[in-house]
Amino acid sequence: MSTMTDMRSRFVETVDDLIEEDPRTAVVLADISADQLEETASRHPDRVVNVGIREALMVSVAGGLALTGMRPIAHSYAPFLVERSFEQIKLDLGHQDAKAVLVSVGASYDWTEGGRTHQAPGDVALLDTLPGWAVHVPGHPDEVGPLLRHAVGAERSAYVRLSNRTNATAHPAATEGAIEVVREGGAALVLAVGPMLDPVLAATEGLDVTVGYVATVRPLDLDAIRTLARSGDVVLVEPYLAGTSARLVEEALNDRPHRTLSLGVGRVELRRYGTPEEHDPLHGLDPAGIRRSVTNFLTARPAS
Incomplete structure (x- = not known):
């Protein structure tokens, strides 16, 4: 693999740009990647919200922000974001017709050393039980920014699945x-x-x-x-x-x-x-x- 910025770093860069560009954009975190967004949070403390290790609350907060007209991005490890918070995704987003963008890291088994708690091969299949979701699976860091921008701008709920595994070139x-x-x-x-x-x-x-x-x-x-x-x-x-x-x-x-x-x-x-x-x-x-x-x-x- 050639040296290049990883997908999570591209996500952080794009989120920082989106928050500067669009006052409707917000990001809700559950500690994961919070350190990488500290500078963004210092400039926009009202639109970078870290709820701590409370992933269900993270999705509920994103749903509340969406109902006020904001365009929220919720971000964590795939099993915490999709599986642990699925009731909130189903109710606080889907049932209320609140649109948010979920962005995960960890993929199916990127961090094998973390064990089963950090593995989520069933995440896309689980979201498939809900109607209307867009799902983006970038294969290279250079694809992350455009896909995330598309997801945020599309005014529908979307899932962007980041991974440590990448192709040699972007498409x-x-x-x-x-x-x-x-x-x-x-x-x-x-x-x-x-x-x-x-x-x-x-x-x-x-x-x-x-x-x-x-x-x-x-x-x-x-x-x-x-x-x-x-x-x-x-x-x-x-x-x-x-x-x-x-x-x-x-x-x-x-x-x-x-x-x-x-x-x-x-x-x-x-x-x-x-x-x-x-x-x-x-x-x-x-x-x-x-x-x-x-x-x-x-x-x-x-x-x-």
């Missing part, structure tokens, strides 16, 4: 919600979400597949999937719970013969530490595991 088209064709082929569409692009490119080297990249998964561009999945075979590679977006692929292709292979974080809890890179092969998300799954999928294609 600006992904910040517009498009599926970018990175490699063309005929046997299948392999759709890589966010930081899964580089592992997918390594895994599919030499295979006759189209590789598409997407950083906005809600809404997912179903028309692009219909256009790109010419063979009817789709491999979906997501950095969270396997199969999270499979229903949308089915919706896109429900009027034609098709097959879908869903790759992502498995449902079996890995009760061990190690590094994220050591967890990848256990979920089949390293390049060798992805290639094995894709090859087996293509080989098992029914005879026409």
Whole structure:
């Protein structure tokens, strides 16, 4: 990986700019990243609110701010922000029609040493139980600012999922919600979400597949999937719970013969530490595991 600013730092920089630019923007914290926003808080103490280690309160405060006409951003680790605070997301945001932007760090298992309390592979699937949410999964720090600005400006509730895992290069088209064709082929569409692009490119080297990249998964561009999945075979590679977006692929292709292979974080809890890179092969998300799954999928294609 080349040296570059990480996603959380880009988030902090963008939040600082947004608060300077728009008096409606506020950020609500639960200690996480509060030290990085101290200077911003000193200039705008009324719009940088740290409630301490009270994540449910954080979301409730964001909901209250939204009801006054503010555009709040709530930020913490993914399991604390989405799973621990889900009742407040459902009621204080969704039920009250209050719009906020949730921005997480930690992804599925970025901090493996933190154990299960800091892992959230089911976060996007959980938000999928609520209507109307946008979900952005940047794959590079340079994608964070544009995606966050889009989320704040869209006047809807949105989830921006940051990660320590990044692709080597940014893909600006992904910040517009498009599926970018990175490699063309005929046997299948392999759709890589966010930081899964580089592992997918390594895994599919030499295979006759189209590789598409997407950083906005809600809404997912179903028309692009219909256009790109010419063979009817789709491999979906997501950095969270396997199969999270499979229903949308089915919706896109429900009027034609098709097959879908869903790759992502498995449902079996890995009760061990190690590094994220050591967890990848256990979920089949390293390049060798992805290639094995894709090859087996293509080989098992029914005879026409």
